């Protein structure tokens with residue numbers, strides 16, 4: 001019997017909420033709260049009668065700590081699932097601390113306004129000291145560790161697929177397959193086709209910021225940063241086929257570098273088609289990816305927000321997207337003194353996801369782990385006071401839950417390696 005407050009009602013949240021309703025013996029009371037209440041009401045109406053979970057809805061501005069505290073006090077949840085945007089991570093963590101409630105999210109903090117001078121001063125210092133220049137990093141949320149520990153509360157960070165399941169795969173490899181992991185390659189392949197020349201399959205603003213940033217990887221104890229999309233490889237993915245993939249900076253590299261003892265190299269690759277890359281470069285060159293407001297006919301507009309309004313809503317891609325995703329990790333290392341390789345991954349079919357939850361596989365592969373992570377916290381299996389990323393926690397019950405709720409693992413002990 002648990003009460004869960006879900007903040008956000010976009011593509012990922014709506015999958016997570018529908019999956020929570022499949023486990024309504026655990027998720028007995030759900031409150032869906034977001035900026036646009038009509039979306040929460042529409043989802044709740046669709047679910048009533050199909051689940052025994054008691055579903056209510058609310059309107060909340062999650063940038064406003066006061067509003068969040070009021071909502072949390074009125075609903076008294078056991079857990080707050082933040083599936084809004086990374087911009088709201090800190091305000092929601094503050095409200096959870098004020099109300100004594102556990103917290104989880106699917107992406108680490110990044111500010112909405114990257115021109116804010118106070119944030120920029122910290123950011124520029126971090127770029128110099130740490131050696132990577134992505135707008136997002138864990139330092140802001142790791143700064144809450146002591147407060148969560150003292151309050152006896154758990155904050156679970158980044159519990160989607162990547163970050164999230166990829167780190168559980170690392171913890172699983174370390175626990176069962178290796179004495180020493182030397183290298184980790186995280187491979188994120190989306191073999192889906194939605195038929196548009198250009199669309200992003202999750203929030204466009206967050207997605208475009210991520211892929212237009214310089215790439216980086218961890219090697220021999222430090223970051224190596226490279227120009228965006230300058231390292232390209234081809235890989236033959238199970239059930240998808242050959243795809244071009246590009247090295248990106250990705251948030252889980254930062255925590256894995258700290259939590260996988262002795263790891264020598266961690267890289268992250270994502271597949272992109274040529275049409276996506278050409279459109280992105282063009283939009284970037286003309287300034288459409290900028291977050292700095294410009295004055296247009298007497299209005300202030302933020303180019304990337306305007307672009308978001310023009311692009312297809314990721315939630316609308318579900319019926320059009322065909323094909324599969326394949327996301328996983330390839331490891332090299334040693335077991336019992338012998339060299340070893342191991343690949344663990346999930347393959348997910350866009351149309352099967354759509355039939356089940358009316359979303360494509362990118363929302364599905366994020367929403368299911370969010371629900372399974374929530375289940376770990378509600379059943380006491382991952383409750384360690386403090387602020388934690390997924391690889392710090394026992395992977396076994398989580399991977400079993402993923403197998404059961406729609407994201408089963410596949411394995412290979414002789415995978416092709418990425419050079």
Ligand code: NDP
Nearest residue numbers: 008009010011012035036062084107160161162163202203
């Ligand atoms: P969407 O843009 O589809 O949904 C975001 C939701 O948050 C919307 O319902 C939006 O409301 C709501 N929201 C935004 N701002 C506020 C606010 N100030 N107050 C209250 N609600 C707000 O995003 P996605 O569902 O695609 O992504 C959700 C999260 O998942 C993001 O953090 C994203 O980075 C993360 N993600 C993680 C992945 C992983 O593998 N770990 C992969 C993909 C995404 P409204 O409807 O009014 O706009």
